[in-house]
Amino acid sequence: MEPYVIALIMFTALMTGIMLGIPIAFVMSGISLIAGFIIWGGPASVSGFILSAFNDVNQFIYTAVPLYIFMAGILRYSDLIDGMYEAFYRWFGGMRGGLAVGTTAIATLFSAMVGTAMVSTATLGVTARPSMLSRGYNDRLTQGIILAGSGLGILIPPSLVMIIYAVIAEVSPGQLFMAGIIPGIMMAVIIALYALILCWIKPNYGPALPKEERFTWKEKFVALKAVILPLGVITMVLASIFLGVATPTEAAAVGVIGSLISAGINRKLTWGNIKNMFSMTIGLCAMVFWMVIGATAYAKIISVTRVGEQLAGIIESMNLSPTMFLIAVLIFFFILGIPLDAVPILFMTAPIILPILNSMGIDMVWFGVIFVISAITANLSPPFGMQLFVLKGVAPDINLRDTFAACWPMVGLFTLGTAILFIFPEIVTWLPEQMFNNR
Numbered sequence: 001m002e003p004y005v006i007a008l009i010m011f012t013a014l015m016t017g018i019m020l021g022i023p024i025a026f027v028m029s030g031i032s033l034i035a036g037f038i039i040w041g042g043p044a045s046v047s048g049f050i051l052s053a054f055n056d057v058n059q060f061i062y063t064a065v066p067l068y069i070f071m072a073g074i075l076r077y078s079d080l081i082d083g084m085y086e087a088f089y090r091w092f093g094g095m096r097g098g099l100a101v102g103t104t105a106i107a108t109l110f111s112a113m114v115g116t117a118m119v120s121t122a123t124l125g126v127t128a129r130p131s132m133l134s135r136g137y138n139d140r141l142t143q144g145i146i147l148a149g150s151g152l153g154i155l156i157p158p159s160l161v162m163i164i165y166a167v168i169a170e171v172s173p174g175q176l177f178m179a180g181i182i183p184g185i186m187m188a189v190i191i192a193l194y195a196l197i198l199c200w201i202k203p204n205y206g207p208a209l210p211k212e213e214r215f216t217w218k219e220k221f222v223a224l225k226a227v228i229l230p231l232g233v234i235t236m237v238l239a240s241i242f243l244g245v246a247t248p249t250e251a252a253a254v255g256v257i258g259s260l261i262s263a264g265i266n267r268k269l270t271w272g273n274i275k276n277m278f279s280m281t282i283g284l285c286a287m288v289f290w291m292v293i294g295a296t297a298y299a300k301i302i303s304v305t306r307v308g309e310q311l312a313g314i315i316e317s318m319n320l321s322p323t324m325f326l327i328a329v330l331i332f333f334f335i336l337g338i339p340l341d342a343v344p345i346l347f348m349t350a351p352i353i354l355p356i357l358n359s360m361g362i363d364m365v366w367f368g369v370i371f372v373i374s375a376i377t378a379n380l381s382p383p384f385g386m387q388l389f390v391l392k393g394v395a396p397d398i399n400l401r402d403t404f405a406a407c408w409p410m411v412g413l414f415t416l417g418t419a420i421l422f423i424f425p426e427i428v429t430w431l432p433e434q435m436f437n438n439r
Contacts, residue, residue: 010035010301014348024344025287028294032301052300053293060249061167062292066285067252068158073277074259075230076119078268083226084110085127090215090223097199097206099137100145101192103128107149108188109227112156112234117379120150121387125394138205141198143398144406147387148191148413151376154342156184158237158255160288161342161372163248168350169364173248174241175432179365180372181238182427187373187417194413229265233258242435288343295347322360323422326370329353330418333374334381342375366428370421377414380407 010031017027029049036049088102095101106128111120124146132142154161157177166173199206215223237255240246246254263269320328336345357367379387382404392398421427 006035006301010298023290024348025290025294028291028298028347032294032297035301036297049297049300053296056296057289057292059167061163061173062289064163064173064249064252065160065288066281067249067256068160068163069284069288070277070281071158071233071252071255071259072119073280074256074263075233076123076280077273077276078259078263078266080110080226080230080262080266083223084230085131087220087223087226089131090220093135093209094211094214096203096208097196098208099132099135100141100195100199100206103132103142103145104149104188104192104195107146108152108156108184109230109234111150111153112158112184117150117153117376117387118390120153121147121390122394124150125391129395135209136204136207138202139398140402140406141195141205142406143391143403144410145191145195147380147391147403147407148410149188151380151387151414152184152187155180155187155369155372155376157181158234158248158252159372161346161375162368164288164292164343165346165368165371168346169354169368171364171368172432175365175435176368177238177241177248178431178435179369179428182431183369183373183417183421186420186427187414190413190417191410194409229262233262242431244435291343291347295350298347298351322362325356325360326362326367326422329357330370330374333371334378336378342372342379345375346371363425363429365432366421366425369428370418373414373418373421377411377418380410380414382407 013031014027017024017031033046033049037043037046084106085102088106089099092098092102092105103124107120107124110123111117128146129139129142133139153159157180159177159180162176162180163173165171166176195206233255236258237251240251240254241248260269263273333345333349336348354364358364382388388400388403388407391403392400
């Protein structure tokens with residue numbers, strides 16, 4: 001059977017399984033086992049897949065995955081979000097659109113702490129949205145800010161998606177973490193500027209607090225203590241990686257200890273919270289490692305059948321420039337990302353696309369950041385973006401038509417951010433280079 005026929009059958013079966021609601025890890029595993037049984041002619045393929053999966057999951061870098069998830073769980077159930085929101089509310093509430101800026105900062109910081117957009121979206125949908133609406137903010141602007149800011153959680157380290165990408169693309173996770181910091185801050189600033197400009201043009205979208213309700217400087221500085229602990233944990237993790245004091249895995253352990261200290265100071269290490277922390281960690285770890293096992297089997301079939309090599313040859317014969325190929329890949333990622341999360345997309349496409357990018361001389365650290373931003377953009381895109389339905393789930397009064405309208409400007413902002421990184425790749429590569437020079 002021709003490789004392109006095998007590729008077509010496998011991809012069709014994969015998308016069919018996903019649309020039927022079967023977990024993607026089991027879809028990839030099942031398809032690969034059946035294809036391997038037919039191609040390799042028997043039970044030997046099953047043994048080969050088991051050994052490959054064991055070797056892949058046994059890589060040391062994957063030790064960081066449960067540690068970062070556990071750190072996220074500790075911070076998630078330490079109720080830090082309320083204090084953070086109060087701090088930013090006091091500092092930014094006095095200017096037009098100020099709460100939108102504050103919510104952007106909170107969403108960025110909190111999603112970076114928990115490393116997942118879904119948890120941040122759900123939390124801010126319950127806390128920030130009612131507060132902004134009660135102060136006269138436009139609901140579409142409020143929803144857009146929460147969704148876009150929460151999406152930055154997989155771009156600003158520590159990021160689970162970046163760890164998995166680093167393993168698959170064989171790049172330094174530490175450098176990839178550093179590469180995401182400046183683009184993440186850049187996107188947060190772009191979102192905040194959009195909110196300020198919109199509220200300046202349309203004052204009723206984000207009115208400033210009346211003068212009699214504004215806070216004194218003393219009250220503002222007192223509120224900052226709620227930001228010190230979570231910001232300190234993230235700074236401790238990233239600084240230890242940047243300075244070469246710790247590997248990303250060791251830094252994850254440092255982050256867990258720092259998070260436990262923060263939770264203890266806030267008196268949140270109750271039995272109920274500890275149970276929730278471990279429950280979140282075990283559930284997410286099981287999901288991630290089943291995906292790794294399924295992706296290992298899938299990648300093995302792609303390799304054995306030489307599907308990747310054949311497709312690479314076809315693309316090279318088309319004489320596409322690296323830029324044109326990258327644009328085509330990002331459009332493909334955007335389409336896949338509307339119904340799927342970043343991790344499944346990575347596992348599905350990496351065996352085919354990453355070798356081609358390597359052969360074209362594309363910087364794989366730079367592309368990792370571009371990939372993450374494209375995944376964020378897709379997850380915000382109506383009508384199937386997953387974050388939209390998470391927000392709807394925690395705020396049933398939301399009209400999905402308003403949510404869709406809120407998302408399109410944010411999709412435009414992330415597209416603008418991608419274009420900026422295409423034109424000025426140094427925004428991504430400068431900090432990793434400084435990290436390398438410091439060692």
